[in-house]
Amino acid sequence: MNATRSVLFEPVARGLFFVLHVFAVYLLLRGHDLPGGGFIGGLVSAISWVMLGLALGWSEVGRVLRVDPARLAAMGLTVAGVTGAAPMLWGRAFFEQFFWHGTVPFLGEIHLGTPLAFDAGVFLVVVGITVKMIVVLGRSTSGMRAFPRVEADRYFSILEEPIEGPASTPKEKGGTDAG
């Protein structure tokens, strides 16, 4: 990240971050019957994270988000997969949908269904993957390590050399290196 920070962009990004997240959740919730859904909501959320990263620096995204976005995506996949598989435990079809319609105090009449859980999974996958991709590219093009040190254990084999830095002389490749 270059050191120059915009006086204007930073507070705007901070403010918009929350507004965009409210909008993202709104899109997620209306998604079953109206345009919207987990994918679009996830993209809106991802964009706000990227904006935060551009305004405050990429390491800030990691500090605010706390979890590794890729783990978020894995959790989303788990949620989506379990939503699909769960009906089979009751002998129903793979990915069969069930709905619940009723009245809740203060909220009024609501309509809930298992597709919402699936959509929430999609939301997590989209946010996780998009943020991960852009943060990795952003970090490595601005001179930081592509992955924070704590994540190295999850993404690297210790036989690997870091990719960062300019090309060195082509190294000797000794056989298979046992795989």
Next chain:
Amino acid sequence: MQADTALLSGVLFAVSMWLLLQRSFVKVLFGFVLLSNAANLFVLMMSGEPVGRSAPIVGDPGPVVDPLPQALVLTAIVIGFGVTAYLVTLLYRLFLDSGTTHVDELYADEPAEREKSK
């Protein structure tokens, strides 16, 4: 309307093919991006003439456009997004390794490398 779209997707296909055949991987990457857009437009045409028909699902009266090609295109856009991001990252890595993305310079040392036990 259909003819315009056909023409546009044809031009996109032509430009992307030209880019894919270039000897620089960056141009190949742009070629791929354009190609997937051309393909999306092409498949979107399969839902037929949109004039006089409304969007599906939202409940407008009257005939609706065929939603299936739109669903296909949406899926393809998502996949294309992922693959493009992957290709960009790989290309960046290639550039960090070799300092170039041009085919002639990248594979210049090829014959000598091949002799190594790979």
Next chain:
Amino acid sequence: MNLVVAPLLMPFLTAVVVLLVGGRTRVGRGLTVASCVGQVLAALALLVRTAGSGIQVVAVGGWPAPHGIVLVSDVLAALMTVLASVTILAGTVYGVLEMPARLSHPLRLPLMQFLAVGIQLSFLTGDLFNLFVAFEILLVSSYALLTLEADDWDVKQAFPYLAMNAVGSTLFFCAAGLTYGLLGTLNFADMAMRSTALVGDPRLMALALLFLAVFGLKAGLFPLYYWLPHSYPTLATPVAGVFAGLLTKVGIYVLIRMCATVLPHELTGLHALIAWASGATMLLGVLGAISRNFIRGILSFHIVSQVAFMTLALGFFTPLSVTAAIFYIAHHILVKASLFLIGGVAALLNRTDDLARMGNLWKAAPWLGVLFLAQAMSLAGLPPLSGFWGKYLIVVEGVARREYVLVAASLVASVLTMFSMLKIWLAAFWNEDPTVVVHTEDPRWRPLAWICAGMVAISLTIGLGAEPLLRLAKQASSMAMDREGYARAVLSTGGKEVQP
């Protein structure tokens, strides 16, 4: 009925769980191996069920075909899922035994499981668009595996593979769009019903040719194969075994599915084109193999030339030749994967797979030599090994159809295959070069060789007792070629009411 879902749901859940717990932990590794064993059992159960009681259909979400998504398992698909899960089990166990947890790459096991999802979904899907999605899952996992532990040289080799396949996928997507435009459906069964009326329509032929280009690229058919032999040798042994065994065979499976089940059987021009392209692929592939001088390079070119035997059998397009193609796929998946694994053990012992620097293996590890020789002879097609039966049927069919040029090409390719396998044999096993050290003190090679022995045992069983598998292949081919039966089974599966 939900058994059809198991072969793809199990690797999917395994992959996400292993991503969360970490591919390097004891739990992650144990879970993956256990899940692979479970997948083999589920696939076997599916095969038994399908062979016993006919086509199994699952309407996803309870929405019936042609409007809903269906997963369909006929004998061919079930047989492929069994072969795929066995290969992935072998590759996974090999990978786990080869590398201690500390050194292994944390993402390899989950990615292998995602690869399994893509492969199994492409066997079990009942519509063209999910096939596209399955191909993408498979390809993206394969891209990642290809560049996972890559150095700069590997990445350079991988880029053409990526670019080719990315463009191929886009073409596939266009083909799916055209299919929808022409036939108004993407469901295989519905496509089969509707395309019958279009026999003789040049648009159908054009679509079929586009399919041939797309799946020929995946299968590595002439002139679309050149991406394959350069990218496979960069892979680590267990991953290479899985890729070599399965990825091109997914292309072949889809070609068979398309030609036999989906498209009308009257497209003889398409079949002839497949046959002649196969003839060319066979010879060019085997010539490429002869020109290589390291084990994985030779074996990679052999994939190209062997794939052509299956497509040649498909190109003859008689019930017997399609049976031969299916038998050959079964034989080839096992033999090819085990040859890559055996090559990996040999490379581990010599610490290189450059033939110029290998040797002494026959003295140090005679059993490994026997395993290699059995699979090499099988690949070349010597009786009574498994490769012989497939080739025998293909040659018989070819002679019966008076395609003497193609038969000659296949025989020449077989002899040259033998020759290049002997090249490995002479250089790596028979060669007694006193300067070459064989690292038999490495404790890993014995367990790894036992995995190879397991694979060899399966393929020897196929060769010596060919009758049961041949009967299964016959059932698979007659079921796959029965377009009306397939359509009836899929379209009659009930579900919710759908407003069209």
